[in-house]
Amino acid sequence: MGTTDDVLSQSQVDAALAGLPDWRYRLGGLVSVFKAPTSAAALELVAAVGLAAEQQDHHPDLDWRYNRVFVRYSSHDAGGQVTPRDTAAAAAASEAAARLGATAEPGLHRTVEVGIDTEDPAAISEVWRVALGYRRGSSGDLTDPYGRGPALWFQETSTPNANRLHLDIHRSKAESAPALEKTAATGALMNHDHAPDWVVVTDAQGNRLCLCTEEGHGPELPKA
Template structure:
């Protein structure tokens, strides 16, 4: 058994998720959405998840929207990676969700990041960090210390795109198919060179965003 402080490999995470059908892997965390019958039931679920967090001394990122509770577990002290603690917490959260009759809707959980094309990231990153009130991570990305705003990362290239900024939208691979189909039906240009890890979408005016999944580049 790996130490709870050690990040789990992708192979181990994928194996664990086979026993956690309520959950998906997304941006170095385990994520899901639980739908309850009423807002009161959602609050009961939040209270139960909070009690688990106190007992395990491991707290999730949590967002409440009426009768839906959005949850994300990651171990910040392990480099913001998934560890055994996240697996145990996710499993316990599913158990209490079942008690209140909540239904898992993991496909609703999506994350958004911003990316800027640049040939000199250090020359501009501090301006963005100060303006946004973010902090810099070890890999040079900028993140909201309170987890409210989207992360910002710098795509270093000798030939920045004409539209230097684009949006990365992350969904789980299991639920990505309908989104890709519907997006293509709008008439957008779809570049599948790196699918299923990401598909570059260009609208009719040349603006870009990427529809991303947890899959690795080149993975079938």
């Protein structure tokens, strides 16, 4: 079992990632995607990662999609942060992928959160928690206990936007530039005031989303 004393600092995570080129940091975890030569090879990779997880007693979130395997490691018993167990497990998963001829495509791993503007989070959060079947996090955010749905967080503000809900789409900073360029090319309004932490995108009808990187989390969105 881990403790919060095991949690790696950001500089320690950065140092570890220098030796883990297949992996990126994302919201308290290490993430990657591996593309296998065939769907059967991808399933073998799932089995290999699962076997290592049993041996290490440290289990990732795994998602098998035809010939791609999405993986996320985080130490839930250490507050949902990165510990040495995660970096060791990530290294082992990369080794298993290499043996099976799978290549890393970490840029494909995106994380989506839903943000809600509200003057009083306590007045509404329980409705969302119960309806979604989520659990409450340490910062008041709501998360799917099975890791299937997007997390939900409440942006407390005395001036809620007319569109109270927005999406936060998290990519690593290393892969964010193409997404920003392609989004800008659609004609959306791009607010770079808080880049590279996040860029606020507004469509032609005033709906907003944030393209976020590991530099920032939980953006305070500018008000219209």
